[in-house]
Amino acid sequence: MRGWEMLRMRIRMLLRRGRESRRLDAELRYHLDRQTAENIAAGMSAEDARRAALRAFGNPTLLREQSRESWSWNGVESLVRDLRYGLRTLLRTPGFSVIAALVMALGIGACFALFTVVRGVLLKPLPFKNPDQLLMIYEHGSGGDLQKPLFGVVSGAMYAEWRKHNHSFSDLALVGYNESNLSGGGEQLPEQLHSVSCTWNLLRTLGVHPALGRDFIASDDQPSASGTVLLSWSLWKRRFGGDPAILHQTIHLDGSPYTVIGVLPAWFAFPGTSTQLWTAVYHDNPPNELTNLGNHSFYVVGRLRDGMTPAQGIADLSLITKHVHDQHLDNPFVGMAANARPLLDDMVGDFKRPLLVLLAAACCVLLIACLNVANLLVARSAARRKELAIRSALGGGWLRLLQERLTEVFLLSSVGGAGGIALAVSALAWFVRVRRDMTRVASISIDSVVVAVAVALVVFCALFCSLISALSVRYTKALAALNETSRSTTSGRTRATLRRTLLAVEMALTVILLIGAALLSRSYQRLRETDMGCVTRNALTMTIDLSGNRYKDRPQRVNFYSALLTQVRALPGVTAAGFVRGVPGQGYMGDWGFTIAEHAPLPQGRMQSAISLWADPGYFHAIGITFLKGHTFDPNRRLDQATQAVVSASFARQYLPNEDPIGKHIQVDNRKYEIVGVVGDTRYQAAKPVQPVQYFPLYTGSYDYGTLVIRSTHDVEQFALPVQRIVQGLDRDLPVSDVLTMDQLLGKSTLDQSFNATLLMAFAVMSLLLAAAGLFGVLSYIVAQRTSEIGIRIALGAQREQVLRRVLLDGLQPALFGLVLGLAASTAVARLLRSMLYETQPLDPTVFATVTAILLLVAALACAAPAWRASRLDPMQALRTE
């Protein structure tokens, strides 16, 4: 009953507050009038009666306030009032408010966007069952060297041993990366897709079920089984119209029939977002490829048994590996131990440090933004000192005034935060579009945690700014403030010190950001300047995959290649064309172990290997790789007669030192290739060191996949369409993919570095601008405040240069202090960046010198205008402004 009554009261107090307020007034007035009437009855004059009544009554306003305080919602009411005041104060200085909100929006936006990325890519657990139990497992060490490779791809035979003998994994699955040519049908063109060949238990190991249809079963994963395939959700939607009737239908991959048995859920992306098809590995590959201990081309995913640690798992598999290794001492390609890392680390490890660095940079920007706003607030509260002093003299409590200020800053940072989040949302959309290369980029989304972080950021900014600016005002010294401001003299020392400290911190952070950005940019520049070993301008590349039924026999492939190249070379404007398994910058295309026939056999367990590429005779000329010695393959020697080889300079240096490579023979398995030429070195990836390469003739016909290179004198892009038409003319089911100029291809392979350097530079420039604006603002304010003092000085005969110098020094002092602080901190920060730098020293003196010069220049420019204004002051004018 009473509860209900109270609730009714509360609602009335919320909804009918205005009426209740008027009623309170009426009630109090009634009381006063009655008292007055009584006093008159007692014989007082009307005037006296009213005064006596008022005296007995006390301060009506206070009384009203006190009565109102007992009403519910009083806190809300005072908050609304503060908000109204805050809004009015902010609107009175729109310039300040807009700038402050913008600065906050930039800071909060940058921080929020990067946190969302970091959370999506690095922090969110993988969407699989108990993802902590999942490991990516590698072979470790080979050819007597345990350190090389640390994380080596696994051979199918080793996987079989692991799966059979281990005690610590509930399951192990084998994964191989492929490209598949999905044949066209009806209206649709053929297309090249990223696919995966896996053992039948892959999805079970991950703990995932198809959204539609069924998973693989053991009997699908055999050479004798008929082909089965799982589709990605996006492929099913895009290519097959999301029609469930696709189940049990047959599609053609590389010309072979596969029955669609299922479709995976939309969120499923393994091993990468681009993977569209999953097929059974033992069905797809000839048995000898999976039983050869030297054929390292697979990845292994394992799920630890309950209660097993990764270390136990690695130790278990290492023991098995060691055993296999010792049984095959004559095979130098067998791993010596097993190695593993958590699946999540394996998938996003490369992006971890750059993303964290960018997040840290964004936090710095936010901090600088906050410092800047705090600085503006400090300057403004100095201007409002008199007002505040009067208010506190009239009884405005310290807490009450602080609360009002907090509300004001909260308003600012909320508006800034809203703007920042809007900025961040569009930045994130852009990020997801641009960084398709980043694993898990699809899992970036705005969820409750991220929203909580956004709110926390807004609160942090508001608290930070208002507390710093509150620190600068001493409400207790009301009288001093009133005295001081009555004649504008120089303001107190504390506030100036505080502002200088804030400026110095801002400058220091800016220096750190600038140095980080400059180092990354320099490293990226070095990266792009790297000599790839070929001529990258005016060269067009496109990838062609012949791995289909139509090209099972070597002569068919050779015929295709030679027909293609003849027709492409015949195009008017094409100066050269070639075909190769892997142009420079396209990545590591795999290596082969070999021996030199003329040398003594290698000791047991030792091996030598080099990157192996297949090229047609015209490739070297087309891509611009120069011959240092000898000549290219004989174009007339084909198939079994194609037994020549070309090696790179580093190959000759490393494996044939002090002898003439020409005429020597490379022996691979049982085949011998005569070295007929030595070419310049190339890099398989821009950031990687040069490695020895052995080129074998494309016209042996043993390889079915590669890149066509077209060279012209200008506008090489124009040949993309004519060449694709030639390919279609030769085989209408053959797709062409990755049509890129060499420059685009190299740009794509250095996308990560370019992106990091550019973004960090953007942050650094942003903070430099903010810091400069802060310096300018504070100095202008100080000069404005000291107008009369400077006027008096000039009137008394101070030289204008002297004034100029004084003000300049006033501003440059915190900048210099910040610079020194920043440089010192940067030496530590730069070391953290070391692993992201390519041929750039963390303590690169040019970078440090340039940043110092830029900062000093910008600081001097920011100080120059206010200093100049001070030195030009007209003393009469200055004194009259009083």
Next chain:
Amino acid sequence: MGKPSDLVQGTLDLLILKTLSLEAKHGWAIAKRIQQVSGEVLQVQQGSLYPALHRLEQQGWIKAKWMESETGRQAKFYSLTAAGRKQLEDETANWNRLSSAINVVIEEV
């Protein structure tokens, strides 16, 4: 002896409730009534009367109604709710216990 208006802490609520237990009254009448009944010993400070009335209303002990007063003007009349009556009993009992305890102490020592 202090000023006559010095009410023992917390007794104002009790006095208001008791005054309202007979009939509904407006603020001025409550103050007057307490003064008269106590023989001018208890002076209700108007500064605390109205905040107390509003507090009691918020707590649901008393309820208010706008009615025509004896002078013909609209005034806010307060009356006890059922919960307020119960509260009055509790507070009276409390007060009796407290004052008799104080009396015992004063007489003993």
